[in-house]
Amino acid sequence: MGKALVARAGEGKSYTVGFEYLPLEAWPAGEVAIRVAHSGLNYKDALAITGRAPIIRSFPMVLGIDLAGEVVESASPRFKVGDKVMVNGWGLSETRWGAYAERVRMPESVVQALPAGFSTEQAMQIGTAGYTAMLCVMALTDHGLQPGRDAVLVTGASGGVGSVAVSLLARAGFHVIAVSGRAEQEGYLRALGAAEVIGREAISAGGRPMAKERWAGVIDVAGGAMLADAIAQTRYDGIVAACGMAGGGALTTTVYPFILRGVTLRGVDSVMVPMARREAAWARLDAELDRDLLARLSVTRDFVDLPQLGLDLLEGRLQGRVAVRL
Structure with a gap:
């Protein structure tokens, strides 16, 4: 059982967003189960949280397009329990249940190894x-x-x-x-x-x-x-x-x-980029991004703050990058 930020359909085109507890068994099929350590807040996340744009294609939907954490179950030959991994894009929060959850299950095709030079927090400060x-x-x-x-x-x-x-x-x-x-x-x-x-x-x-x-x-x-x-x-x-x-x-x-x-x-699309170019981009980030500068342009906030943070981002009250501690 894990806490998740879930959107559920309301009347007409409206929907509600709130925290719920979801068992891992409730998740769509996937070979890799992940304990999420950190996520991030992006412009698209803010639109989905606030309902200001039609980001979500089906309901119910777990929100969030970025995650980094640790594998807790695996039926994939590519990943084993304890591996540090991340997922970003691939339709998360649009057509696929997303990142704002303490436990998630994902197809192995969308999961990639966390670059060795980044912690889960740093990866989601980048996001x-x-x-x-x-x-x-x-x-x-x-x-x-x-x-x-x-x-x-x-x-x-x-x-x-x-x-x-x-x-x-x-x-x-x-x-x-x-x-x-x-x-x-x-x-x-x-x-x-x-x-x-x-x-x-x-x-x-x-x-x-x-x-x-x-x-x-x-x-x-x-x-x-x-x-x-x-x-x-x-x-x-x-x-x-x-x-x-x-x-x-x-x-x-x-x-x-x-x-x-x-x-x-x-x-430039970030959602459906082939894995090889995706991994090349993250490798360059690992090699070229100043870690001290990353810390200065980023803040890390708690999971419970997300609804307000989404509104703050759209109304121009945030700068830089926001990571979310799950």
Whole structure:
């Protein structure tokens, strides 16, 4: 029996979210049972907890898209009792029962070994947000961007994805331009390594599909008008890695930046990434992420705090990464 945060269908499209105790036998079939030590709080988690977006596809649903813990039962040749493992993405909290539970059961295909250099707490301080940030960095470096030469714009820089992206890029030697809608975040972002901190209005292209070339790469979590502005000012043969839509899903631009400047718009998904690339991203995080910096940009809170934390995240009262102690 383990405590879990569960969403149950209400009337119409509404649903309720509350803590329940679930026996392991109640879980869908899976080869690996895990005692969860830590989870994390991501933007998608906050939407599911608060009901502000239709994240959940079926009910009842155990919420949470990230977990790290220890194997307690295994019918898999890949994992044995006592192994430290983690799961993130793969439809958790959408179509598959998720991470916010003290005991879970998962198919072996979605479980991966915890990188040796991380504790379960550190892995969940990184979580899907930090792992997504690394996937974006990989997209930029795979394209050919080089530290010491290229400037990279990061939108939503004080959030979970943005904070980790700023720190990874700056440590690698890129000139990082951090965008934040909150002026009070400048000190925090410069401590992460941002060379410039600018407001949202400073990247406006005035509605033009092409404007002065200002950066070689972009990591964008906003979508909408901000993404269009970022594309308009990306240099020739640059790349824009788009991984979010906090500012909206519409994109109003033209083909001009893509044809006349050869700009690449690269969508970055974190949910269904093949295991090999997923493991490569976590290996790079293990090698490149400053642990002291991770501690400074993260906090760890208790399981019982989750409902309030989801609301706080959506209303802009949190910065950096939040791990959850189960």
